[in-house]
Each structure stands twice: as C-alpha cells, then as structure tokens.
Amino acid sequence: MSSAELARYSRHLALREIGVVGQEKLKAAKVLVIGVGGLGSPSILYLAAAGVGTIGIVDFDRVDVSNLQRQVLFATADVAQLKTEAALQRLLALNPDIKVIAHQVKLCASNVQEIFDSYDIVLDGTDRFGTRYLTNDACVILGKPLVSAAVHRFEGQTMTYVPGHGPCYRCLFPEPPADGLVPNCAEAGVLGVLPGVLGTIQATEAIKLIVGFGEPLVGRLLTYDAMDMRFGEFQFTRRDDCAVCGIKPTITELQDAPELCSAEMLQHVLHLSPRDLQARLDDPTLLLVDVREPHEYRGGFLPESINVPVAQLATRLDELPSNRMPVFICRSGARSLTACAIASRAGLQSVAHLEGGLLAWAKQVNCLPPEL
Amino acid sequence: MSCTVKIASPLRSYTNGAASVNAKGASVTEVLADLERRFTGMRFRMVDEQEQIRRHIRIFVNTREAKQLSEHVAAGDTVHLICALSGG
Numbered sequence: 001m002s003s004a005e006l007a008r009y010s011r012h013l014a015l016r017e018i019g020v021v022g023q024e025k026l027k028a029a030k031v032l033v034i035g036v037g038g039l040g041s042p043s044i045l046y047l048a049a050a051g052v053g054t055i056g057i058v059d060f061d062r063v064d065v066s067n068l069q070r071q072v073l074f075a076t077a078d079v080a081q082l083k084t085e086a087a088l089q090r091l092l093a094l095n096p097d098i099k100v101i102a103h104q105v106k107l108c109a110s111n112v113q114e115i116f117d118s119y120d121i122v123l124d125g126t127d128r129f130g131t132r133y134l135t136n137d138a139c140v141i142l143g144k145p146l147v148s149a150a151v152h153r154f155e156g157q158t159m160t161y162v163p164g165h166g167p168c169y170r171c172l173f174p175e176p177p178a179d180g181l182v183p184n185c186a187e188a189g190v191l192g193v194l195p196g197v198l199g200t201i202q203a204t205e206a207i208k209l210i211v212g213f214g215e216p217l218v219g220r221l222l223t224y225d226a227m228d229m230r231f232g233e234f235q236f237t238r239r240d241d242c243a244v245c246g247i248k249p250t251i252t253e254l255q256d257a258p259e260l261c262s263a264e265m266l267q268h269v270l271h272l273s274p275r276d277l278q279a280r281l282d283d284p285t286l287l288l289v290d291v292r293e294p295h296e297y298r299g300g301f302l303p304e305s306i307n308v309p310v311a312q313l314a315t316r317l318d319e320l321p322s323n324r325m326p327v328f329i330c331r332s333g334a335r336s337l338t339a340c341a342i343a344s345r346a347g348l349q350s351v352a353h354l355e356g357g358l359l360a361w362a363k364q365v366n367c368l369p370p371e372l
Numbered sequence: 373m374s375c376t377v378k379i380a381s382p383l384r385s386y387t388n389g390a391a392s393v394n395a396k397g398a399s400v401t402e403v404l405a406d407l408e409r410r411f412t413g414m415r416f417r418m419v420d421e422q423e424q425i426r427r428h429i430r431i432f433v434n435t436r437e438a439k440q441l442s443e444h445v446a447a448g449d450t451v452h453l454i455c456a457l458s459g460g
Contacts, residue, residue, distance in 0.1 A: 037460045127460035150457035154391075155381035157457055173456035175427040188382075190459055221430075223454065225378075227391050232378075234432050234454065296413045311421075331413055332385045359385075 005097070009051055022211035023051060029210045030054040032119035034107060034135055036061075036083045038195030039125030039149050039202065041073035046203035048091040048098055052210070055091065056119055058103040059083045070192035107131050109254040112138045121209055123202045124148040125195075129176035130257035136161070136169035137251050140244045147205040147217075149198040154191050154227040156198040159217050160205050166218035167238040168245045176257070194226050269340045270352035272327060274364040277354055286352075287324040291339045292331055302329060302361070310335045313342050325350040333357040373398050373447045377407065380429075380455035383418075386411040395451070400431055401441040403451055418453065428456040 001009075001020060005027075012018045012026075029052050033040045036059040047055055063071075063078045063086055078086040084102035091100045103115055107126075112134060116122060122144050124135045132148070139146040139161060148169050149158035161168045201222070208214040223232040244251040272280070280286055281303075288305035290297050297307040308316050310330070320326050320343075328339035328351070336353035343351045354361065377395045379387050387393055393410075397403035408415040418429045423441065425431060431438040432452040433445055445451060 035460045039460045125460045127458060129456070129458045132458060149460075151459045152381040152457040153384075155457065157454070172430070173428045176456065176458070177426070177428045188459065195460065221454070225391060232452065234430070234435065234437070234452065236430070236437065293413065293416055299412060334385070 005051070008095075008097075012050070017213040018211055022213070025211050026051045026207065027053040029121070030056065030119045031121045031123065031206055031210075032056040032058065032116065033123045033125060034058045034131065035125040035127060036071070036073065036087050037067070037125055037127055038070040038151060038190065038192075039199040040123070041071040042196045042199035043123050043125060043203040043206070044087065044091060045073060045094065046200060047206060048095045048100075050203070050207055051095065052098065052206070054099045054101065054119075056101045056103060056115070057084055057087055058105065058107050058115065059087075060104055060106045070190065070195055072196065107134065109134065109256045112254055113142060116142050116144055119144065121145045121147070121206050123206060125199060125202070133170070133176060133257055134254060137244045138254055139163075140168050140170075141252070141254065145209055147202045147209075149195075149202050151190055151195045151198055153188055154194060154225060156194055156224045156226075157221055158198050158201050158205075158224075159221050160209070162209070162216060162218050167236055168242065170244050171239045171242045172221060172236050174239070174243065191226055194224075197224055197226070268344060268349075268351070269337070270325075270350070271355045272352050273355050274361040277327065277361070278365050285324055287320060287326050288329060289320065289326045289339070290329045291335050292329075296331065300358070302358075305329060310339050310342070313339050314346065317343060317346050317348070320348075325352055328353040329358065330354075331357045332359050373445070375403060375445050375447065375449045375451055377403060378450060378452045380453045381457070382455050383414060383453060386414040386417075397445055399441070399445055400433070400438045400443045400451065403445055404441070430454040 009023050012023050013020060031047055031052050033044050036057050044055055061083050063074045063081050063083055065079050068074060073090055074086055082104060084104045088100045088102050105111055116138050122139055124132060124146060126132050143163045146161040205216055208216055219235055219237060221234045221236060240247050243249060288302055290301050290305045290307045291310040293309050294307060328336035330336040333356045340351045340353050374394055374396055377393050379391055395403045395406045397406050404415050418426055420426050433443055433449050
C-alpha cells in the first residue's frame with residue numbers, strides 16, 4: 001500500500017475490523033452495480049470512496065433533470081449525458097486509483113452471465129421487477145453474493161443473499177406482482193433522500209462481505225419507513241420449493257421476464273385526466289372498460305362502462321371492438337395502466353387510461369361513482 | 373380484539389395514505405376482512421382467488437410470519453403487510 005493510499009484510507013486502517021488487510025481486500029474486490037439511479041448513486045459513491053478496486057456499472061439511460069432530486073451522483077451539467085459516462089467521470093474524480101467499467105446496456109438474459117462473470121458481488125438498484133428477478137436468478141445460478149434493495153414513495157427494503165448461506169430474493173417474494181397488482185410505477189413518486197438511505201446500506205453490506213466482518217442481512221429483510229422514521233427487521237428462511245434455489249429448481253436457465261410498466265410502453269398510452277374523459281364521454285370511438293373486480297364495479301361505475309377485471313383481460317381482449325379505443329378505468333389508476341400494458345403487448349395500437357382512476361374522477365368531476 | 377396494521381407503501385392508496393391503521397380480528401383472515409370492509413378492494417391485492425397470500429406479499433404478526441391466513445392475532449399485536457417493491 002502506497003503512502004498516498006495509507007493517507008486516503010487512514011480512517012479505515014484505524015478500524016481493527018478493516019486495517020491494512022481489509023483495505024487490500026477492498027482494493028482487490030470487483031463489485032457490479034445494476035442501475036445508476038437513486039440506489040446506485042450513493043452506493044457507488046461510497047464504494048469508490050472506500051477504495052473498492054473495480055466497480056462495474058450497468059445502465060443504458062441518460063441523465064434526466066428529474067433524476068437530480070435523488071441521484072446525487074450527477075450534477076446539473078450532466079443532464080442528457082449517458083449515465084454510465086457521467087458516473088465514470090464522477091467516480092474517477094473522487095478516487096482516481098480505482099477502475100470503473102461502464103456496461104452501457106440493458107441487462108437481459110443474453111448478456112447477464114457474461115457481465116456477472118467478472119465480478120465478486122452484485123448490488124441490485126434497478127427499478128424494474130423483470131431485471132430484479134433476473135439479477136437474483138443469475139446470482140443464484142452463478143454463485144454470486146447479492147445485495148438487493150428497492151424503494152417506493154417513503155418506504156424501502158433491503159436484503160442480502162450469500163450463496164450457500166441463506167435464502168434468495170425469490171425465497172422472500174417468489175414471484176413479482178401479477179398483472180393488475182403492481183404499484184403505479186409512473187405516478188408513485190419517491191422521497192429523494194429515501195434511496196440514499198437504502199443505497200448506503202447496500203454499500204455497507206458489500207464492504208462487510210468483502211472484508212469479512214459483521215453480520216450481513218442474510219435471511220433478514222430490513223425495512224425502512226421514512227414517514228414514521230422506523231426500521232423493521234423480518235426473518236425469512238430458504239424455501240424448499242424456491243424456483244431457483246430450492247430442492248428441485250425449475251429455473252435453471254436465465255430468462256427475461258416481460259416488463260409490465262416500461263417507460264417505452266407508457267409513451268404510447270393516452271393519459272386522460274378526469275376532465276379530459278368527461279369532455280369525451282359521448283365520443284363513440286371510445287369504449288370505457290372498468291378493470292376492477294366485479295364487487296368493486298357494483299359499488300359504483302361510470303355510465304356505459306363495461307367490466308373486465310384486469311386479471312381476465314388478456315383472455316377477453318376479443319370482447320373489445322376493434323373500431324373503438326379502450327379507456328381503461330380502475331380505482332386509483334394503477335390497474336388501468338397495467339391493462340394498457342396488457343393490451344399494448346397484445347397488439348392494440350391505441351389505448352388510454354383514466355389518470356388517477358375513479359378516486360380522481362370523484363374528486364375532480366364530483367359525481368359518480370358514489371362508493372369506492 | 374384490536375390490533376395495529378402496518379400498511380405497505382403500495383397499498384396506502386386504499387387507506388388514504390395512512391401507514392398504520394387499527395383493525396379488529398382474532399386471525400389474519402378476520403383482520404383482512406375488517407380492512408376490506410373499510411377499504412374496498414384492498415384484500416384482493418394481498419390474497420388471490422385461491423385464498424392464498426399472493427407471492428409478492430408477506431404478512432408478519434409482530435415478528436412471526438403468517439404463512440396461512442388462519443394465523444392467530446392477539447389483542448395488541450402488530451400485523452405487518454409487506455409488499456415487494458421495484459423502485460430504484
């Protein structure tokens with residue numbers, strides 16, 4: 001270790017649990033971070049600061065001005081730049097002694113093994129369920145430790161998987177939400193500082209695993225609620241019937257899962273506000289399709305709307321006349337967006353949904369439905 | 373019999389944004405039924421048509437996982453509704 005390194009990492013070297021040996025382990029370590037977003041920003045900053053020798057970053061997106069509220073890695077001048085390029089410059093400015101490898105690709109089944117093979121530990125900071133499950137499955141199959149985290153509005157959760165030592169992410173949540181049950185990814189929002197807390201915990205876990213001290217979050221789900229300012233801890237065990245790490249795994253090859261709520265899909269959806277829809281209620285080219293459950297529909301619905309629960313939509317699309325554009329309606333605007341995704345994937349060119357659902361309708365138009 | 377229910381973030385649209393609500397019931401089944409009476413549609417987000425807890429949902433009574441809906445709930449318990457999140 002050089003004199004410059006002794007000075008840079010002096011606070012680590014003073015820790016008995018790290019010391020020179022631990023710092024050398026950090027220097028030799030190769031960590032891959034999936035997604036340079038709200039979670040990835042703080043995690044890779046701390047990994048770089050800690051002297052992790054090789055940091056890989058996977059992202060295909062560009063910096064958007066709306067990212068800056070939480071993605072503290074980037075500056076205003078980085079807007080429109082590729083995230084991987086902006087991140088590389090920022091990390092090397094922080095620590096020129098490390099190596100940063102940019103993977104400017106969308107992680108998928110065909111490239112995941114080639115990318116993962118070069119790294120010791122994976123940090124999952126993606127914002128898509130499909131990538132989240134692919135990352136978990138790849139880590140199990142390839143035997144890589146994984147630190148997973150996710151956020152939604154004011155809440156976050158994180159866990160660590162160590163091959164052979166505990167349950168994986170699928171043991172915790174065997175499958176992603178089915179159609180119609182996903183949160184509204186377009187409108188959910190997130191408290192900017194929230195992923196900062198979770199991403200920092202991910203970096204902490206990675207450093208502990210590399211150096212070999214402390215108790216990792218293996219078999220423990222750590223939850224964080226910024227609203228109540230509370231952490232929670234919930235223990236879970238490996239499932240014998242886990243599809244990827246169980247006794248008889250059914251996932252033995254990596255496969256892409258369809259993305260339900262991708263940004264590309266959302267671009268083709270017509271978002272109608274309650275006022276927009278009210279103005280077009282007599283438009284014969286529109287078909288109002290209420291995708292709530294029948295018992296919810298019976299509690300109050302818009303005139304002329306038909307009821308096709310979102311769980312049945314994929315098999316009942318032929319009931320929708322081809323000369324009318326479906327306007328999907330639900331309670332809050334989440335299931336209707338999922339319905340748009342299902343219809344779009346099935347080939348419908350024009351689909352719309354009621355933004356904010358019937359809750360927004362009741363508030364803005366101030367009429368039916370009476371009971372929600 | 374009253375307990376506290378901690379609501380997962382994606383389900384809070386049903387509870388007008390409340391992170392925590394009180395509910396009545398001596399089992400998870402009864403607690404979810406009480407929630408459904410007050411927050412229509414919420415139960416379907418957690419329990420499927422086969423009356424199984426959905427595979428992206430975990431329910432804990434205090435720190436004990438409720439693997440079945442019949443899990444006992446005592447007065448003063450806290451029921452945690454935990455949902456897989458995807459945001460990053």
